Amino acid sequence: MSQRVAVAKMHGARNDFVLIDERAPHVTDYPSFARRVCDRRGGIGADGLLVVLPSRSADACMRIFNADGSEAEMCGNGMRCFVRWLYERGGLHREHLVVETLAGPIACTVRSADPGHFVVEVRITEPSFPPPDGTAGIAVSTGNPHRVYFVDDVAGYELAALAGPAPRANVHIVQVLDEHGLRVRHFERGVGETPACGTGIAASAAAAIRTQRAVSPVRVEVPGGVVDVAWGEQGLVIRGEAVHVFDTEVDLPPASGSAR
Numbered sequence: 001m002s003q004r005v006a007v008a009k010m011h012g013a014r015n016d017f018v019l020i021d022e023r024a025p026h027v028t029d030y031p032s033f034a035r036r037v038c039d040r041r042g043g044i045g046a047d048g049l050l051v052v053l054p055s056r057s058a059d060a061c062m063r064i065f066n067a068d069g070s071e072a073e074m075c076g077n078g079m080r081c082f083v084r085w086l087y088e089r090g091g092l093h094r095e096h097l098v099v100e101t102l103a104g105p106i107a108c109t110v111r112s113a114d115p116g117h118f119v120v121e122v123r124i125t126e127p128s129f130p131p132p133d134g135t136a137g138i139a140v141s142t143g144n145p146h147r148v149y150f151v152d153d154v155a156g157y158e159l160a161a162l163a164g165p166a167p168r169a170n171v172h173i174v175q176v177l178d179e180h181g182l183r184v185r186h187f188e189r190g191v192g193e194t195p196a197c198g199t200g201i202a203a204s205a206a207a208a209i210r211t212q213r214a215v216s217p218v219r220v221e222v223p224g225g226v227v228d229v230a231w232g233e234q235g236l237v238i239r240g241e242a243v244h245v246f247d248t249e250v251d252l253p254p255a256s257g258s259a260r
Helices: 030-038 076-088 157-165 198-210
Strands: 004-012 015-022 048-053 060-066 098-101 104-114 117-124 138-141 147-152 170-178 181-188 191-194 218-222 223-231 233-242 241-250
Touching: 004 181, 015 030, 015 076, 030 048, 030 060, 048 076, 048 241, 060 076, 076 098, 076 104, 076 117, 076 198, 076 233, 117 198, 138 198, 147 198, 157 170, 157 181, 170 198, 181 198, 181 233, 198 218, 198 223, 198 233
Parallel strands: 015 048, 060 098, 147 170, 181 218
Antiparallel strands: 004 015, 004 241, 048 060, 098 104, 104 117, 117 233, 138 147, 170 181, 181 191, 218 223, 223 233
């Protein structure tokens, strides 16, 4: 009989994830597992895999694998889902949590624990703006690399063509609605066009604020919903819902190497 592992399906602004608890290890190859469970035809279907791991320096460690098996440094929408899971199912039922990531420790706060409106605030890595490299757009790092393009209307662009066949950064097109409002579309490395990208929402808002196109706080409309961003003395903070969709179990494939 094959071994089975419990998984949760969750989303933040319809940027969806499969989450597994690996504090007691089960999976030997995370990239392969991510490709299998994230497949929208043959698996559960998701933009990425969130892996819960123990941490010596924080409440837990989060690793993120895109649908193609590549690993990401951070994920703002995924982090909200991760914190909800820790709070409700992971034995860490408290308002303030710190999560270890490849982008460093991320401080998170549960603002509403209502199951129908579970809201998490995530303090994103302080944005940095690498110098221009001769290509179009504004380079921004918020834990992941991003390139932000300001346009008159986000509906009129083919994102895949803009990103190119092998983008080194997540690509975002941004329409300024007013000084406190943006509309954004996203193309993520290893996934493609997604309904939302948490660190990309943060990068887009930071780029708009830095170039005086917007003023904090900023309400960002994305295809999957709305996420609020503030940039001030508390750093760069995003706030939005985390939605639990369902729990299930999946068969583990035979061991085929290690991702640890």
